[in-house]
Amino acid sequence: MVLHHKILNYLAKRQQPEKLYHSVAPVVIHPFYHAVCEEYTPHIHSLYKPKNSREFEADLDFLLRHFQPVDAHQVFEYQVKCRPVEQNSFHLSFDDGLREVYEVALPLLQQKGIPATLFINTAFVDNKELFFRHKAALLVDRWRQKPPSPATQKEIDRLLSVPYSERDQLDEAAALLEVDFQDYLKKNKPYLTTEEIKALQQKGFTIGAHSIDHPRYAQLEKTEQIRQTLDSCAYVKKTFNEPKTFFSFPFSEDDVPDSFMKAIRPQVDLSFGIRGMKIGQEGRLVGRIDMEKKGKDAQDTINQAFLKYKILQILLSYT
Ligand SMILES: [Zn+2]
Structure with missing residues (x-):
C-alpha cells in the first residue's frame, strides 16, 4: 500500500497538468x-x-x-x-x-x-x-507545552485516537489538564x-x-x-x-x-x-x-x- 502510494506520488509529480x-x-x-x-x-x-x-x-x-x-x-x-x-x-x-x-x-x-x-x-x-476532535487537538496542544518524553507522546497518541462514542474522556482529560473548552469557545470563537x-x-x-x-x-x-x-x-x-x-x-x-x-x-x-x-x-x-x-x-x-x-x-x- 505504502509502495503504491509512493509510485503514485512519483508519477503524479511528473505529469503535465494540461495534458493529464x-x-x-x-x-x-x-x-x-x-x-x-x-x-x-x-x-x-x-x-x-x-x-x-x-x-x-x-x-x-x-x-x-x-x-x-x-x-x-x-x-x-x-x-x-x-x-x-x-x-x-x-x-x-x-x-x-x-x-x-x-x-x-x-x-x-x-x-x-x-x-x-x-x-x-x-x-x-x-x-x-466544540467538535470532539477540536477538543482532542486543544488537549494535545497543552501536552506539547510540557517537556517531551515517551509518556507525553503516548498521551498525545491516546487523545488523538479517542472515538466519538468515548468523547466524554476528553472532558475528563480537560479537567485534569485545566483546559476550559467553554472559555476557549468564548474567547476564540472557532x-x-x-x-x-x-x-x-x-x-x-x-x-x-x-x-x-x-x-x-x-x-x-x-x-x-x-x-x-x-x-x-x-x-x-x-x-x-x-x-x-x-x-x-x-x-x-x-x-x-x-x-x-x-x-x-x-x-x-x-x-x-x-x-x-x-x-x-x-x-x-x-x-x-x-x-x-x-x-x-x-x-x-x-x-x-x-x-x-x-x-x-x-x-x-x-x-
Ligand atoms: Zn468535517
Missing part, C-alpha cells in the same frame, strides 16, 4: 478544505495542516488555470439531471463551519469570482459546542455565527449540512446516521432557506450502507464524500478531493487524483 486533465472526457472535480489559517491554530494544527492565504491563493490560481468554477446547483444539474459536462470544472467546498472561511477565504474567493459550498455542523454554529453564514450565503456561498456534531458514521447505528443527517439538513433548510439540500459526510462515507443512501434520498438532493474522483458522472454521491494533505500543492494533489481516476478507468475497462 485533457486525457479524459471533461469532468467536474470537487476539491475541499476546512480552513485557511494565517497562524498556528491550537484546535486544528494537531489534526491536519491547513493552508495559509498565500498557499490557498496559489491553489485557487492553479485551479482557475485548468478548470471552470461551478457551484453546487450546477453540480446537481450534472449529477442528477445528467447535463453533459462540456469543460473541466471545479466545485469548491469547506467542511466544519470554521470562522476562517469568512475572514480569510471569502475575500480571495470574491476577488476571483469563485462560488463555494459551506457544510456546517449544526451543534457548533454560533460557538455553542466557528461561524448564523449571521456570518447568512452573509456568506449572500456573497455566493451555498450552505449545506455536515451532520449535527460530527460522528464517524461507520461507528453509528443506521437510525442515528439518519437522524444526524436529516436533522442537520432540516436545520439548514429552515435557517438558511436553501432551495436544495446538500450534505457532506463527517469524516468519510466509508462503510455506510446503500440502505442509508436510500433512506435519506427523499430529503437530500446530493451528498458529498471524500474518496477523490468517482468513476461515472451521475449519481447522488459525489467524491471530493482533500486539499489539505501535508506538504502538497494543488498540482500534486489534483494530478494524483486524476492518475488514480485514469488507472481505475483502465482497470474497469478490463472487467
Whole structure:
C-alpha cells in the first residue's frame, strides 16, 4: 500500500497538468478544505495542516488555470439531471463551519469570482459546542507545552485516537489538564455565527449540512446516521432557506450502507464524500478531493487524483 502510494506520488509529480486533465472526457472535480489559517491554530494544527492565504491563493490560481468554477446547483444539474459536462470544472467546498472561511477565504474567493459550498455542523454554529476532535487537538496542544518524553507522546497518541462514542474522556482529560473548552469557545470563537453564514450565503456561498456534531458514521447505528443527517439538513433548510439540500459526510462515507443512501434520498438532493474522483458522472454521491494533505500543492494533489481516476478507468475497462 505504502509502495503504491509512493509510485503514485512519483508519477503524479511528473505529469503535465494540461495534458493529464485533457486525457479524459471533461469532468467536474470537487476539491475541499476546512480552513485557511494565517497562524498556528491550537484546535486544528494537531489534526491536519491547513493552508495559509498565500498557499490557498496559489491553489485557487492553479485551479482557475485548468478548470471552470461551478457551484453546487450546477453540480446537481450534472449529477442528477445528467447535463453533459462540456469543460473541466471545479466545485469548491469547506467542511466544519470554521470562522476562517469568512475572514480569510471569502475575500480571495470574491476577488476571483469563485462560488463555494459551506457544510456546517449544526451543534457548533454560533460557538455553542466544540467538535470532539477540536477538543482532542486543544488537549494535545497543552501536552506539547510540557517537556517531551515517551509518556507525553503516548498521551498525545491516546487523545488523538479517542472515538466519538468515548468523547466524554476528553472532558475528563480537560479537567485534569485545566483546559476550559467553554472559555476557549468564548474567547476564540472557532466557528461561524448564523449571521456570518447568512452573509456568506449572500456573497455566493451555498450552505449545506455536515451532520449535527460530527460522528464517524461507520461507528453509528443506521437510525442515528439518519437522524444526524436529516436533522442537520432540516436545520439548514429552515435557517438558511436553501432551495436544495446538500450534505457532506463527517469524516468519510466509508462503510455506510446503500440502505442509508436510500433512506435519506427523499430529503437530500446530493451528498458529498471524500474518496477523490468517482468513476461515472451521475449519481447522488459525489467524491471530493482533500486539499489539505501535508506538504502538497494543488498540482500534486489534483494530478494524483486524476492518475488514480485514469488507472481505475483502465482497470474497469478490463472487467
Ligand atoms: Zn468535517
